[in-house]
Amino acid sequence: MQNYDVLVIGGGPAGLAAAIAAHKNGAKTLLVEREARLGGILKQCIHDGFGLVRFQEKLSGPEYAERFIDEFHKLNLEAKTLTFVTRLEKNASGFSAVLVNRDGVETVTAKALILATGCRERTAKQVNIHGTRPAGVFTAGTAQHFTNLLGELPTKKCVILGSGDIGLIMARRLTLEGAKVLGVYEAKSTPSGLTRNIHQCLHDYDIPLYLSHTVTRVFGADRLTAVEIAEVDDKMQPISGTEQILECDALILSVGLIPENELAETLDVQLDPKTKGPVCNAQLMTSVSGIFSCGNALHVNDLVDYVSESGEIAGENAAKYVKAERKEIPVKAGSRLLYAVPQKLDLNSDNQKTVLYFRSRDILNGCTFKITVDGKTVFSKKYPFLRPPEMEKLQIDFSQYQLSENSEIQLDIEVKSDE
Amino acid sequence: MNLNQINKKLNARFHGAVRAKLSGGCIILSGELPTWQDTVEACQLAATKYSSTHVVNDIVCREVKSLPMRTPKLQDSALDGRKPDILIIGGGISGVSIARELSKWKLDILLVEKEADLALQASGRNDGEVHPGIDLSKGSKKHYYIRKGNAMFDEICRELDVPFRRVGQYVCFNKGFAKPLVYLYCLYRKKHSGISDTKLISGTELKRIEPNFAEEFKFAISNPSSGCVCPYGLTIAYAENAVQNGVEIALNTAVLDMEVENGEIKSVKTNRGVVYPKLVISAAGVFAEDIAKMANDRFFSIHPRRGTNSILDKKAGAYMHSIASVKDLTVSKTHSKGGGILHTVHNNLLIGPDAVETYEKENTETHKESIEAVFSKQKRTMPKLSERDIITYFTGVRAPTFEEDFIIESGRKTKNLIHCAGIQSPGLTTAPAVALDIEKMAVQMLRRVQTVEKNPNFSPIRHGVPVLKDMNDKQRAEMIRKNPDYGVIVCRCEEISKGEILDALRSPICVPTVDGIKKRIRPGMGRCQGGFCSPLVTQIIADFLGVPLSEVKKSSADSAITFGRTK
Structure with missing residues (x-):
């Protein structure tokens, strides 16, 4: 049985950054990846736009991943690929993980775990699509896998439901491959993806975007032959009488990502119903001592640059955890926030460079983000607007606020019209 | 209820639009009604629960569009001229369990199924409950078979390696x-x-x-005594055991017509040639009435x-x-x-x-x-x-008669025919017991024209694809040592390995489609619904068959997954 300080589960951008950071902070680290190659979902993201924040460069997904993979190998870090974690257990000295791969079944131990397990995509049945069960219903990521990794065209004429970023990217990608994208339909009244993707993927290719519309049914006994589209009301329920049938051969869904925390749940890690990721402190440690979370498993990020960053935070702190203790206080998010990460601060850690991520619940104009400690405003920042699809990031030095175990940290957004 | 009473009730409700008459031991309903709901109601008014005098629905329903049975794309002559002792129509739980029990005998048995796989209709689309039968009334076939069927499940599932x-x-x-x-x-x-x-x-x-x-x-x-079983898993297991014991199963094969002479089926036309069976067993589910009609032996209706x-x-x-x-x-x-x-x-x-x-x-x-x-x-x-x-x-879609009971009997007019019709809940529970009875009936009928001997090579034991995730670490490691593909997890939700997928592709009834593999060993059955694994499974099937990816289907011949190479 091999023993490690830190075990990283997942070899995508979060896991790679976490493993590198843990290693640099002196931890004996192992990374486990279920696929044959490192890089995670970036392997199939052949479009550009990755790394603008981190490298001030426009990289493709594989190029971005390669930078971390190169560093990972340069540091002689250990990875087990095509290896699946089938079971995790907590014990007195830390954790044990049962791994399955071509060599058999193996147990390794670690003093800290970093869960970098990413997301899965919401499926057709989870957004109430009815009708038949034909071939030709794909999540955007699956369509991307067929197109970019296997070089196979999954559609000639399709409808895309959901304006999430992968859906927008796939609208452009499939158009470039000669497929006809009839339109992107979004049940919400505002787009879900980044504004830049609406422009670069839809407008530039004359692909129409229909807001407040959804797909309600699919047709076709064998391959999909048509979909039924309907307008929705402000509760996102289809309005009867607005249905129309569109002939096509595929329905591609970009209707949301769900952080993958099934492994975390087997160890009773507390999850935040909003983020669907673990509740964690600024060191990205979860409610279970020694288990850290990062990347899209923690919360859905808009940019990979932040995924890597959270991986680094988790990696560094997992390495430090292997020795230290903690004392935590909650960070409460007000009602105008959709959520904020971290949800807790550890007083025993250096909180000088705490990175806060948050999203507003609604589209807000002319607003101020405020942090209060024990009722006193200690920080405020004005924003011309805040939108739920765009994650905001701040770096705060919490060490200057003389936090004690009884301190209350509250995050709020104030809008001009409040006054 | 006599005919007068029935017609009185029908007149009161439908004002002369529907009439009942007795003919050939059946209650034939004719007339014209606007909706299917009315039609069902009229037939139910005329029917007596569990009676063997069946209602035959000849009412013209204005709402009903003529829907021809969906037939397979495949057209060949692979079965042309075949003269099996027994032809079983239908690859649901009824047909395959009958085939398996009959494989104890030295007989040439052909089972045809119009779909691309077994258990694609009602047998694969139910909840898998093995019922206790407490709510069934005496005198019905359901009641007669339910306790016998329920009691057989432990042994049958052990023999066929099916979880129960x-x-x-x-x-x-x-x-x-x-x-x-x-x-x-x-x-x-x-x-x-x-x-x-x-x-x-x-x-x-x-x-x-x-x-x-x-x-x-x-x-x-x-x-x-209630239990649960995987209904399509049990169907496939029965079928595999039947095949191991010599039964031939032809998928994508639909019965299109029959030639009946002097109360006897002479030949059966399929999309794969004309077959000349000595005995026909109909286990055709919702199409049982259509088969009965082809065989000139229609005495019941399915709604x-x-x-x-x-x-x-x-x-x-x-x-x-x-x-x-x-x-x-x-x-x-x-x-x-x-x-x-x-x-x-x-x-x-x-x-x-x-x-x-x-x-x-x-x-x-x-x-x-x-x-x-x-x-x-x-x-x-x-x-x-x-x-x-x-x-x-x-x-x-369930296939009940208006009497809401099973029909398990030989043809009333046509001699070389056995009906296993009207099968609905609790048809999965009763199937093992019904199959034993139909086996006896079939052997008896065949013995009138030939000798029927025991199949000396019959084995009741079938082994399914091993389930690695249910093994302990030691067993699992041992399996991986023998075949490292068992260590490559393809479906992460259900923890299915590449080795298990290849085993399923090499199983006795190979159905090399994404759904065929899913039905057998579950990749794609989990919470991501194949989001991660479906491209991988498609690739494994393509490699196994040695065909391009675009040749691999989801299920039927027309259910292509991709359309060829990108630019």
């Missing part, structure tokens, strides 16, 4: 005053159904067994009734561990049960099914209304149920 669990069923009541009545009902039912283990349990006891059930339940009927089930994530599977339903103490007019909650052998929950009359035999579309209706009812049993836990849903 007697998880127990609870019929829950929220009115305490009904307890003495229900107690008497149970006593009476137990006596004439021959069930010894049914008992009443208190609300407190129920709460102890299933803590997440509604607080309001005062007591429940407990049926410990399709669809039902939709939802499958919930394994996380919700932890909410309860049995089979449950809530009982309203009002008179219910529906024939099949209004659905329930069932913890499956794979630890998901199944919610449903509902029951909706339809003339469309092959329409398995799902509808939002079905899911909503079933959930609003089942939340009364377990308030914790949530639509948010749904990972998928499916619809099946």
Whole structure:
């Protein structure tokens, strides 16, 4: 049985950054990846736009991943690929993980775990699509896998439901491959993806975007032959009488990502119903001592640059955890926030460079983000607007606020019209 | 009920639009009605429950569009001129269990199934409950077979290597005053159904067994002999065992017509040539009436009734561990049960099914209304149920007669024919017992024209694809040492390895489609619904067959997944 300080589960951008950071902070680290190659979902993201924040460069997904993979190998870090974690257990000295791969079944131990397990995509049945069960219903990521990794065209004429970023990217990608994208339909009244993707993927290719519309049914006994589209009301329920049938051969869904925390749940890690990721402190440690979370498993990020960053935070702190203790206080998010990460601060850690991520619940104009400690405003920042699809990031030095175990940290957004 | 009474009732309700007459021992209904609902109602008015004098529906229904049976794309002459001793029509649980029991004999048996795989209709689209049979009345075929069938499940599932669990069923009541009545009902039912283990349990006891059930339940009927099985898993297992014992199964093969002479089927036309069987067994589900008509032996009618089930994530599977339903103490007019909650052998929950009359035999579309209706009812049993836990849903179409009983008998006019028709719930439970009876009937009928000897090579044992995730670490490591592909996990939700997928591709009835593999060993059955693994499974199948990826289908010949190479 091999023993490690830190075990990283997942070899995508979060896991790679976490493993590198843990290693640099002196931890004996192992990374486990279920696929044959490192890089995670970036392997199939052949479009550009990755790394603008981190490298001030426009990289493709594989190029971005390669930078971390190169560093990972340069540091002689250990990875087990095509290896699946089938079971995790907590014990007195830390954790044990049962791994399955071509060599058999193996147990390794670690003093800290970093869960970098990413997301899965919401499926057709989870957004109430009815009708038949034909071939030709794909999540955007699956369509991307067929197109970019296997070089196979999954559609000639399709409808895309959901304006999430992968859906927008796939609208452009499939158009470039000669497929006809009839339109992107979004049940919400505002787009879900980044504004830049609406422009670069839809407008530039004359692909129409229909807001407040959804797909309600699919047709076709064998391959999909048509979909039924309907307008929705402000509760996102289809309005009867607005249905129309569109002939096509595929329905591609970009209707949301769900952080993958099934492994975390087997160890009773507390999850935040909003983020669907673990509740964690600024060191990205979860409610279970020694288990850290990062990347899209923690919360859905808009940019990979932040995924890597959270991986680094988790990696560094997992390495430090292997020795230290903690004392935590909650960070409460007000009602105008959709959520904020971290949800807790550890007083025993250096909180000088705490990175806060948050999203507003609604589209807000002319607003101020405020942090209060024990009722006193200690920080405020004005924003011309805040939108739920765009994650905001701040770096705060919490060490200057003389936090004690009884301190209350509250995050709020104030809008001009409040006054 | 005599003919006069029937016509009186029909006149009162339909004002002369429908008439009944007696002919050839059947009640034939004719006339014209606007809707299918009316048509079903008229036939139900004329039918006597469990009677062997069947209602035959010849009413012209203006709403009904003529829907020809969907036939396979395949056209060849692979079966042309074949002269099997027995032709079995239908690859559902009935057809394959009959084939397996008949494979104990030295006979040439051909089973034809029009779909691309076995169990693609009702047998693969039900909840897999092995019923206790307490609610069935004496005198019916259902009642005759249910206890025999139920009792056979432990052994049959052991022989066929199919997971089966007697998880127990609870019929829950929220009115305490009904307890003495229900107690008497149970006593009476137990006596004439021959069930010894049914008992009443208190609300407190129920709460102890299933803590997440509604607080309001005062007591429940407990049926410990109820169980659950994977219905398509059992069907495929039966079929594989039949094939191992010499039965030929032809998929994508539809019966299109028959030549009948002097009360005897001479030949059967399929899309793969004309077959000349000595004996025909019809286990054709919703098409049993159509087959009977081809064989000049139509004495019953099928009225399709669809039902939709939802499958919930394994996380919700932890909410309860049995089979449950809530009982309203009002008179219910529906024939099949209004659905329930069932913890499956794979630890998901199944919610449903509902029951909706339809003339469309092959329409398995799902509808939002079905899911909503079933959930609003089942939340009364377990308030914790949530639509948010749904990972998928499916619809099946039941094949009842208007008498709501099975038809298990030889042809009334046509000699070399056996009907296994009208099979609906609890047809999965009864199938093992029915198959034994039909085996006896068939052997007896064949012995009139030939000698029938035992098959000396018959083996009742079938081994399924090993399930690595259910093994302990040591066993699993040993398997991987022998075949490293068992260590390559392809479907992460259900933990299915590449080795298991290749085993399924090499199984006795190879169905090299994404759905074929999914049905056999479950990649794509989990919470991501194939989002991660479907490209990988498609690739493994393409490599195995040595064909381009675009040649691999989801299910039928026309269900292409991709359209060829990108630019």
